[in-house]
Amino acid sequence: MAFHEVRFPTDLSFGAMGGPERRTEIVTLRNGFEERNTPWAHSRRRYDAGLGLRSLVDVEALIAFFEARRGQLHGFRWKDWADYSSAPGGEAPRVDDQALGVSDGARLSYSLCKTYGQGQSAYVRPIRKPVESSVRVAVGGRELDPVSEFFVDFETGEVLLSEPAPAQSDITAGFLFDVPVRFDTDRIDISLPTFNAGQVPNVPVVEIRI
Known part of the structure; x- marks a missing residue:
């Protein structure tokens, strides 16, 4: 696995949905109180790149980028439009x-x-x-x-x-900064009839530790 110092097309990531994820382990005690802990020191961000697709040109750009990264194999840069500046x-x-x-x-x-x-x-x-x-x-x-x-x-x-x-x-x-990510799938399913009808594919992207 390598990291490619290239950024996912920003016009596609602009329409994406996502944000930080935490992992919390909760144990409910016999007296009803809870013990909460986390194995993660840092949050991890997840996004759905499929929501940024608006045309067949966008679909082609997504597929080309996906193939160049070999699916989940190689990481890349992602601009989180909700959080990209100090x-x-x-x-x-x-x-x-x-x-x-x-x-x-x-x-x-x-x-x-x-x-x-x-x-x-x-x-x-x-x-x-x-x-x-x-x-x-x-x-x-x-x-x-x-x-x-x-x-x-x-x-x-x-x-x-x-x-x-x-x-x-x-x-x-x-x-300014990007998020290091990879695709969280090795498969993209796109149906042109349903895409033209407004249904976009699910293209998960997940942050990776560098």
Whole structure:
């Protein structure tokens, strides 16, 4: 299995339905109370790509992309139109959108992430697939030059500073990002009569760990 650094056609993913999924194990005790736990540290997103199909041209594009990925075999990038920016509401990224860490005076590498919620219950989501040329980084509020002062690995979401930031400096970033996914089926069933009548095929897509 490999990961193909290509994005599913965005005009098709725009009409898709989906979002985050959690796994919670619930045990009801004899006294009626519950014990709840989860084996997942991170949520997993699922989508239905079939809902974005509006024409035979879209069907052809879907089939071509599906065949090039060999069904479930290879992963690819997916734009989640409901959540693709470090800034709220899908706005353009700002350099202080997300906190990446605090410098110890020696550290060079920081991982992109997005925080949901506030306080102790906040969830920090790793961002592995930033969009190329969209990442902005700042040290202590000063924006860095993307050419000379930092490097971004767009396949892993790692930011590498050219030199260590002063100790106790806040490292922040803003960025656009994709979700690493694969098809969750090796089969696509499409009937032209039913498609023309408004019935779309089910094409499940699921997030993968990178």
